[in-house]
Amino acid sequence: MRGSLWQLGQSITRRLAHGDKKAVARRCFASEAELKKTVFHDFHVAHGGKMVPFAGWSMPIQYKDSIMDSTINCRQNGSLFDVSHMCGLSLKGKDAVPFLEKLVIADVAGLAPGTGTLTVFTNEKGGAIDDSVITKVTDDHIYLVVNAGCRDKDLAHIEEHMKAFKAKGGDVSWHIHDERSLLALQGPLAAPVLQHLTKEDLSKLFFGEFRVLDINGSQCFLTRTGYTGEDGFEISVPSEHGLDLAKAILEKSEGKVRLTGLGARDSLRLEAGLCLYGNDMEQHITPIEAGLTWAIGKRRRAEGGFLGADVILKQLEEGPKIRRVGFFSSGPPPRSHSEIQDEGGNNIGEITSGGFSPCLQKNIAMGYVKSGLHKAGTKVKIIIRGKPNEGVLTKMPFVPTKYYKPS
Amino acid sequence: MALRMWASSTANALKLSSVSRPHLLPPFSFSRCLSSVLDGLKYADSHEWVKHEGSVATIGITDHAQDHLGEVVYVELPEPGGTVSKKSGFGAVESVKATSDINSPISGEIVEVNKKLTETPGLVNSSPYEDGWMIKVKPSDPSELDSLMGPKEYTKFCEEEDASH
Numbered sequence: 001m002r003g004s005l006w007q008l009g010q011s012i013t014r015r016l017a018h019g020d021k022k023a024v025a026r027r028c029f030a031s032e033a034e035l036k037k038t039v040f041h042d043f044h045v046a047h048g049g050k051m052v053p054f055a056g057w058s059m060p061i062q063y064k065d066s067i068m069d070s071t072i073n074c075r076q077n078g079s080l081f082d083v084s085h086m087c088g089l090s091l092k093g094k095d096a097v098p099f100l101e102k103l104v105i106a107d108v109a110g111l112a113p114g115t116g117t118l119t120v121f122t123n124e125k126g127g128a129i130d131d132s133v134i135t136k137v138t139d140d141h142i143y144l145v146v147n148a149g150c151r152d153k154d155l156a157h158i159e160e161h162m163k164a165f166k167a168k169g170g171d172v173s174w175h176i177h178d179e180r181s182l183l184a185l186q187g188p189l190a191a192p193v194l195q196h197l198t199k200e201d202l203s204k205l206f207f208g209e210f211r212v213l214d215i216n217g218s219q220c221f222l223t224r225t226g227y228t229g230e231d232g233f234e235i236s237v238p239s240e241h242g243l244d245l246a247k248a249i250l251e252k253s254e255g256k257v258r259l260t261g262l263g264a265r266d267s268l269r270l271e272a273g274l275c276l277y278g279n280d281m282e283q284h285i286t287p288i289e290a291g292l293t294w295a296i297g298k299r300r301r302a303e304g305g306f307l308g309a310d311v312i313l314k315q316l317e318e319g320p321k322i323r324r325v326g327f328f329s330s331g332p333p334p335r336s337h338s339e340i341q342d343e344g345g346n347n348i349g350e351i352t353s354g355g356f357s358p359c360l361q362k363n364i365a366m367g368y369v370k371s372g373l374h375k376a377g378t379k380v381k382i383i384i385r386g387k388p389n390e391g392v393l394t395k396m397p398f399v400p401t402k403y404y405k406p407s
Numbered sequence: 408m409a410l411r412m413w414a415s416s417t418a419n420a421l422k423l424s425s426v427s428r429p430h431l432l433p434p435f436s437f438s439r440c441l442s443s444v445l446d447g448l449k450y451a452d453s454h455e456w457v458k459h460e461g462s463v464a465t466i467g468i469t470d471h472a473q474d475h476l477g478e479v480v481y482v483e484l485p486e487p488g489g490t491v492s493k494k495s496g497f498g499a500v501e502s503v504k505a506t507s508d509i510n511s512p513i514s515g516e517i518v519e520v521n522k523k524l525t526e527t528p529g530l531v532n533s534s535p536y537e538d539g540w541m542i543k544v545k546p547s548d549p550s551e552l553d554s555l556m557g558p559k560e561y562t563k564f565c566e567e568e569d570a571s572h
Contacts, residue, residue: 061504062477066477066478066503067477067478067502067503067504068477068478068503071503263477263503263504266504267503267504331481332481332483332499332501332506333480333481333501333506335506355503355504356480356481356501356502356503358503385483385499
């Protein structure tokens with residue numbers, strides 16, 4: 001038998017590194033001793049965390065709970081994730097908004113202060129460089145978080161464009177929040193537990209909204225968001241207070257909120273129909289193809305003004321050639337790169353993410369098929385180890401989302 | 408220093424205990440590191456076990472293997488009548504997060520396949536050495552078994568492999 005969770009970590013790392021030649025070389029040669037550690041590393045190990053290499057970091061893929069149990073517990077009670085490997089940064093200056101609008105598809109100017117959204121950084125061909133959650137703190141301050149595996153190229157990309165922008169007189173600067181750590185508290189108990197640790201009324205903070213506030217005695221950046229489909233928060237905490245906060249959250253939940261690793265996080269985001277950059281989204285995939293048309297603000301569809309706008313606006317007008325869709329299937333769980341065929345045996349696409357859904361107790365997957373063949377209910381064959389397996393297209397999310405929104 | 412020695416001797420005692428009484432779950436938090444290993448079986452470095460009785464050898468994956476995999480959600484096995492070759496793959500195990508090939512420790516003809524695993528793949532987790540068996544093979548060369556590891560050797564192999572990751 002070959003393969004283990006350790007190799008899974010390697011596999012994800014390689015996928016994330018794909019398309020970034022320098023990163024590939026560096027990561028392939030990184031020994032485990034050279035992996036970066038979050039401030040929670042020893043805490044993870046002490047709690048039975050199985051640490052694996054992930055995007056250059058030593059991260060917990062699982063704790064004592066199985067991945068199956070962790071996934072289900074997140075949706076029933078709650079999960080606490082260390083996502084400090086992701087990169088948080090702030091853009092500041094009078095022109096921070098117009099600067100960022102050159103790089104992402106979101107209507108940043110249209111965001112109210114204290115609100116955020118999922119967006120995509122695009123390249124000149126309209127392909128996705130990374131997806132990111134951006135938040136407008138004030139009209140001259142944007143806080144954003146980018147994926148760990150994309151950090152180096154994202155920062156290089158932003159820096160390059162910032163130099164050009166400033167050379168033309170633009171007022172923008174940045175700060176990378178490496179002095180902070182990031183926790184994701186997700187699930188139905190997230191809000192009641194966190195409420196114990198802050199005086200601010202969290203029932204008035206809705207999905208996508210942001211606050212700077214005191215939590216458990218330290219100044220945190222709080223966003224009501226996550227990548228699980230559940231109600232919950234991402235909490236940026238000064239690193240020196242991170243451990244105290246993690247312990248306080250676990251203590252307040254009396255054992256119901258569980259430490260949860262990247263393995264369950266991947267199951268949760270897949271069940272929620274969310275893209276994993278490096279699998280479901282890459283440099284050659286546009287936001288339109290990825291099903292993120294909703295993330296292009298109305299004004300931006302009219303005006304463009306972001307990298308690759310010509311390609312994207314054309315796809316908006318004519319429709320894309322391929323589309324991301326969901327699948328149910330029988331037999332072995334589909335994995336990335338499984339071929340998709342129509343019932344006549346013709347290739348119509350490829351799986352980009354798949355696995356067994358702990359909540360649904362059946363196989364789920366997402367991938368890209370040719371436009372015109374993307375209707376829910378369409379029957380397909382998914383080829384795994386050379387054998388066809390029955391599949392059917394479905395809308396996503398697979399598990400309904402529970403974002404906290406005004407009723 | 409003394410504390411470290413104490414911990415080390417305790418771990419050794421636990422290992423002995425788990426070898427001689429495989430169904431006794433050690434009470435300590437690091438018990439996951441002490442997957443059970445049975446006497447009377449032979450083991451491959453790709454974490455399959457073989458039990459040779461008479462003209463038939465039964466094959467499955469070890470407790471150590473299923474522990475690393477996590478919950479098994481699908482087992483893909485060949486049809487009876489086919490052949491397997493030493494060190495070559497004959498099937499696959501799917502967990503929530505990973506796919507792993509299963510290699511045969513020996514060569515021979517497949518005479519029986521565990522059909523229960525189609526409906527209940529979790530047997531590989533709950534009973535890797537008994538109900539979770541995978542295939543039965545008529546060995547073409549029983550002497551191939553001689554090059555496989557015994558339980559003590561395999562236990563040491565697993566410890567070294569885990570330590571290196």
